[in-house]
Amino acid sequence: MSKLWGGRFTKTAEEWVDAFGASIGFDQALVNEDIEGSIAHVTMLGKCGVLPKDEVEQIKNGLQALREKAAKGELEFSVQQEDIHLNLEKHLIDEIGPVGGKLHTGRSRNDQVATDMHLYLRNQTKEIMDGLKKLQQALVTQANQHVETLIPGYTHLQRAQPVSFAHHLLAYFWMLERDYGRLEDSLKRVNVSPLGAGALAGTTFPIDRHYSAELLGFDDIYYNSLDAVSDRDFIVEFLNASSMIMMHLSRLCEELILWSTQEFQFIEMDDSFATGSSIMPQKKNPDMAELIRGKTGRVYGHLFSLLTTLKGLPLAYNKDMQEDKEGMFDTVETVKGSLNIFAGMIETMTVNVDTMEKAVHHDFSNATELADYLATKGMPFRQAHEVVGKLVLVAIQKGVFLLDLPFSDYEDASELFEKDIYEVLNPKTVVARRNSAGGTGFEQVRVSLQKAEQLLANSHKS
Numbered sequence: 001m002s003k004l005w006g007g008r009f010t011k012t013a014e015e016w017v018d019a020f021g022a023s024i025g026f027d028q029a030l031v032n033e034d035i036e037g038s039i040a041h042v043t044m045l046g047k048c049g050v051l052p053k054d055e056v057e058q059i060k061n062g063l064q065a066l067r068e069k070a071a072k073g074e075l076e077f078s079v080q081q082e083d084i085h086l087n088l089e090k091h092l093i094d095e096i097g098p099v100g101g102k103l104h105t106g107r108s109r110n111d112q113v114a115t116d117m118h119l120y121l122r123n124q125t126k127e128i129m130d131g132l133k134k135l136q137q138a139l140v141t142q143a144n145q146h147v148e149t150l151i152p153g154y155t156h157l158q159r160a161q162p163v164s165f166a167h168h169l170l171a172y173f174w175m176l177e178r179d180y181g182r183l184e185d186s187l188k189r190v191n192v193s194p195l196g197a198g199a200l201a202g203t204t205f206p207i208d209r210h211y212s213a214e215l216l217g218f219d220d221i222y223y224n225s226l227d228a229v230s231d232r233d234f235i236v237e238f239l240n241a242s243s244m245i246m247m248h249l250s251r252l253c254e255e256l257i258l259w260s261t262q263e264f265q266f267i268e269m270d271d272s273f274a275t276g277s278s279i280m281p282q283k284k285n286p287d288m289a290e291l292i293r294g295k296t297g298r299v300y301g302h303l304f305s306l307l308t309t310l311k312g313l314p315l316a317y318n319k320d321m322q323e324d325k326e327g328m329f330d331t332v333e334t335v336k337g338s339l340n341i342f343a344g345m346i347e348t349m350t351v352n353v354d355t356m357e358k359a360v361h362h363d364f365s366n367a368t369e370l371a372d373y374l375a376t377k378g379m380p381f382r383q384a385h386e387v388v389g390k391l392v393l394v395a396i397q398k399g400v401f402l403l404d405l406p407f408s409d410y411e412d413a414s415e416l417f418e419k420d421i422y423e424v425l426n427p428k429t430v431v432a433r434r435n436s437a438g439g440t441g442f443e444q445v446r447v448s449l450q451k452a453e454q455l456l457a458n459s460h461k462s
Contacts, residue, residue, distance in 0.1 A: 015079075022079045026326050030084050031070045033119040035063050037112060038088070040215040041195060042103055050106060050205050055099050062096035063103075084116075085109050106207050108199035110229040110317040115195040117328070119216065121238055122190050124332045125183050131339035132180045132245070133459050136173050138346040140452050143169045147445050150427055151266065151356045152365055161368055162360040162427045163440040165351065166449065173452050175248040180459075182241040189234045193218035197228035200316035230316040232306065232324050239303040242331045246296040249338055253293040256345065260286045265355045270348035273341065288345060292338045299334055302327030360427040364392050366402055369430045370421070377416045387413050 039060055046056030066088060069075045081087040086109075092100035143166035153163040193213035196203065202225045209221045222228035259266035269286050277283035309323050367388050374384035391413050395405055403425050410417035423429055435441035438448070 019079050023083045023322050023325065024077045024079060024081065024087055026329060027084045027113075028077050028087075029329055030113075030116040030120055030325075031075070031088070032067070033116040033123075034084050034088055034112070035067045035070070036119060037115045037195060037216065038103055039063050040212045041107055043215060044196075044208055044212040045105060045205075047211060048206050048208050050207065051102055055102060058096050058099050059092070059103050062092050062100055065095055066091055083109070083113075085112050106196065106198070106203045106205035108197075108229070110199050111194045111197040111225075114197075114229055114231070115193065115216070117235065117325070118190055118192065118194065118218070121234060121328070122187065122217075124336075125187060125190060125238065128242075128245075128332070128335055128339065129180055129183050131336055131343075132176050132183075133456060135339050135343045135346065136176050136180075136452070137456055138343045139169050139173045139176075140449065140456065142166075142346055142349075142351070143173070143445075143449055143452075146351060146353070147442055147449070148428070149351065149353050149356060150360045150431060152359050152363060153440070159363040159365045161365050161434075161440075162431050164431055164442060164445045165356065167440040167445050170445070170448050170452060172248065172252050176245075177452075177455065179241065179245045179248060182244065183238075186234065186237045186241060188219075189237060191217075191219045192234075193221045194228035194231070195221075197222060197225040200226055200229055226316045230313070230321075232310055232321065235324055235328050236303070236306055236310070239299070239306060239327065239331055242335050243296075243300050243303050245335055246292075246299045246338065249342055250293045250296040252342075253289040256289045256349070257286050257293075260289075266352055266359075268350040268352065269345060270350070272348065273345045288341050292341065295334050295338060299331050302331050357427075361403070362401060364395070364402060366425045366427060366430045367392055369424055369433075370402065373421065373424055374414060374416055379414070379416060 042051065042056050042059045042063070045051045046053055051059075066075065069091075075087075075091060077084070077087045078090075081090050089100065089103060092103060094100075146165040146169070149165040150162050151165045151168055152159045153161045153168070193209065193216060195212050195216070196207050196209035213219075213221050222231070256267065256269065258264055260269055269284070269289070271284075273286070273288040274284050275287040277285065305327055306324055309320055313320055370388040370391065371381060371384040374387060375381045379387070391402065391405070391409065394409055394413075395402055398405070403422060407417075407419060407421075410421055431440055432442050435443055438444060
């Protein structure tokens with residue numbers, strides 16, 4: 001079988017060489033986008049008088065027939081035809097005859113593949129944005145139930161100050177909101193049409209690139225044909241945004257895994273998101289959280305791989321750029337799957353409120369409250385910090401916590417202490433009083449929840 005581009009060649013490659021150079025094994029994922037782009041292109045050729053209307057209709061009907069066959073899984077793809085573009089063109093010619101060869105008028109595979117990937121990423125980015133909102137909703141739903149549930153807050157993985165569990169969960173809501181914003185902004189660069197840029201220099205045919213862009217729902221066109229076919233910034237940007245999403249998911253995975261341990265027992269993962277051990281009958285492993293944490297490195301790898309591929313490429317198209325697709329496809333599936341799994345994990349996890357409550361009563365995370373107490377009575381904070389540090393040492397030496405110290409110890413430390421100190425040290429009071437904007441105080445958490453719910457409601461309308 002001869003190549004569609006084989007006219008100037010006197011030799012054909014061996015099968016293993018064809019297999020090495022072919023991309024059909026993975027770029028067949030672009031079948032719908034390729035057909036969509038081709039329909040717009042041939043429609044434009046008809047409008048501009050480049051092809052007669054009867055031939056345009058023949059080609060469009062043939063493409064629709066291929067679309068239906070593809071939907072039914074009836075299209076077979078050949079390594080010898082290299083990629084999705086040549087495979088579909090060959091199928092079109094088989095379907096409607098030599099007139100199918102006119103589809104490629106005024107177009108190159110270079111602008112064709114770029115168009116396909118813009119269409120693909122536009123669709124997939126929107127699906128991932130929907131997945132982000134689904135996970136954000138799960139976080140908000142859990143947070144609404146736990147505004148006044150207390151959990152130790154950590155720095156350096158050491159107990160620091162008690163916080164509302166809802167406040168902790170909402171920290172991830174706002175991370176994901178930034179991720180959503182990055183993807184939303186990236187659509188400005190994704191939704192631009194390279195179609196009609198040709199191989200690198202445009203075409204002599206009187207085409208209308210703005211019209212084909214309009215048919216495909218693009219906001220604008222590339223205004224430089226070299227840039228149009230060589231630009232992969234939009235994929236790099238997508239991979240970067242995806243890496244950020246996975247990094248945020250991985251951080252929460254780490255916390256869920258820690259909180260699920262016998263040592264913490266703050267939460268329990270639902271059985272549907274855990275697995276057992278092949279040898280230890282008692283085990284319940286948070287495997288889905290661990291797997292998402294692991295897949296983060298996979299997505300990072302795709303970002304660095306494409307950056308490295310593009311680093312030394314001269315203009316315009318080079319075969320190296322075939323390596324832009326597999327990482328993109330894999331990242332799309334990895335991020336979509338991770339978001340879907342994560343929403344389920346958050347929705348179904350059991351929160352052990354009593355264990356969390358007990359934890360904040362058995363530590364020194366209320367110590368800062370003592371220093372603030374003294375500072376409000378006029379003692380310089382740095383001096384107050386030292387006084388409280390010594391009180392913590394006294395408590396440690398006695399084997400008790402601050403709430404357990406007799407008032408005589410407070411009197412010895414400073415005459416500014418009064419007996420209301422025990423109410424001040426109560427973890428619920430500690431959290432409730434941190435009412436600065438964005439703080440963990442219950443009133444502020446409810447304000448944050450309200451803002452989060454408004455954002456979700458507005459995004460569902462758009």
